[in-house]
Amino acid sequence: xxxxxxxxxxxxxxxxxxxxxxxxxxxxxxxxxxxxAFPPKKIFTLTPAEVEQRREQLEKYMQAVRQDPTxxxxxxxxxxxxxxxxxxxxxxxxxxxxxxPWCESCFSLQETQQIPTEEVVxxxxxxxxxxxxxxxxxxxxxxxxxxxxxxxLDLPDDLVGYFSLFLVRETKDGAFSFVRKLQEFELPxxxxxxxxxxxxxxxxxxxxxxxxxxxxxxxxxxxxxxxYAQTVSDxxxxxxxxxxxxxxxxxxxxxx
Numbered sequence: 001x002x003x004x005x006x007x008x009x010x011x012x013x014x015x016x017x018x019x020x021x022x023x024x025x026x027x028x029x030x031x032x033x034x035x036x037a038f039p040p041k042k043i044f045t046l047t048p049a050e051v052e053q054r055r056e057q058l059e060k061y062m063q064a065v066r067q068d069p070t071x072x073x074x075x076x077x078x079x080x081x082x083x084x085x086x087x088x089x090x091x092x093x094x095x096x097x098x099x100x101p102w103c104e105s106c107f108s109l110q111e112t113q114q115i116p117t118e119e120v121v122x123x124x125x126x127x128x129x130x131x132x133x134x135x136x137x138x139x140x141x142x143x144x145x146x147x148x149x150x151x152x153l154d155l156p157d158d159l160v161g162y163f164s165l166f167l168v169r170e171t172k173d174g175a176f177s178f179v180r181k182l183q184e185f186e187l188p189x190x191x192x193x194x195x196x197x198x199x200x201x202x203x204x205x206x207x208x209x210x211x212x213x214x215x216x217x218x219x220x221x222x223x224x225x226x227x228y229a230q231t232v233s234d235x236x237x238x239x240x241x242x243x244x245x246x247x248x249x250x251x252x253x254x255x256x
Contacts, residue, residue: 002058004084009167009179010194011186012084019058022080026065029076036064078185085190086115086139115190122189124149124165125203128229129174132204138189142182145189149204155222162217163226164207167191169199175237176201205230 001013023038039057046054066072117139124132124145134148142165150160165188168176179200182188192200206217206227217223234240 002055004062004081006180006183006186009191011191012081012087014084016054016058018080018084019061022077023061025076026071026074029074030071034068035071036061036068081185082139082141082187085187085194086117120189122192122202125168125201126226126229127203127205127233130229136189139187140189142184142186142188145202146204153222153226155226156220159217159220159223162206162208162213162223163204166203166205168201168203170201171199176203181207 001015002019003013004011020038020041023035026035038061039054042050042054065077071077115138117137119135120138121133122136122145124134126132132149132152134145134152136145136148140148146163146165147160149155149165150157150163155163165182167179167182169179170176182191182202188202192202204226214227217227231240
């Protein structure tokens with residue numbers, strides 16, 4: 001099987017036959033002239049050098065598909081990644097394993113486990129440390145979870161697009177480091193729980209860099225509170241530096 005990583009974090013594991021099936025479906029929908037070439041099948045057992053060569057070819061293939069505006073944004077491609085993420089390899093190892101329940105050898109020897117679609121409660125952090133619990137399905141995509149969080153906060157629909165969900169790693173002192181932004185094809189519940197580490201959390205933050213959009217967001221009380229909490233948090237972490245005038249403006253926002 002091949003590991004597919006998103007920004008350095010394992011997203012799913014797939015077999016050559018699954019990738020070939022994706023390729024054939026894309027060719028059927030978009031034509032051979034649009035879809036990049038796929039590494040051919042081999043009749044005989046691959047040598048170690050050929051295995052590595054195929055891995056590199058598959059990596060280039062997936063990158064090419066993802067970077068193509070048509071193919072990378074297609075429902076066929078994104079549905080493939082979502083469904084692949086619902087299947088994770090590995091169950092807890094034998095209780096007597098000296099390396100613990102998630103050692104590499106035990107992990108790799110287990111059968112593939114299908115994650116059932118069921119209702120769960122997912123905890124999402126806000127920048128001020130507040131925790132928002134939303135009831136979702138394990139198969140809900142990033143957009144679905146984002147909308148559930150926005151609804152819980154009473155954030156207007158027209159402001160939801162200004163925010164995104166991010167995967168972060170929390171430290172014992174309450175600080176956190178960013179891992180990556182959750183992609184539209186991801187299943188947030190699976191992304192965070194499959195890491196098997198409570199330090200990994202999901203946080204809601206604004207999704208843009210241009211401060212010109214701040215005025216639009218701050219027109220609503222909830223949007224204003226979210227931006228204020230994020231700004232204060234970023235200052236405390238030393239991620240942004242503000243002058244006296246900006247401190248005065250923050251004080252004014254706090255009073256609102």
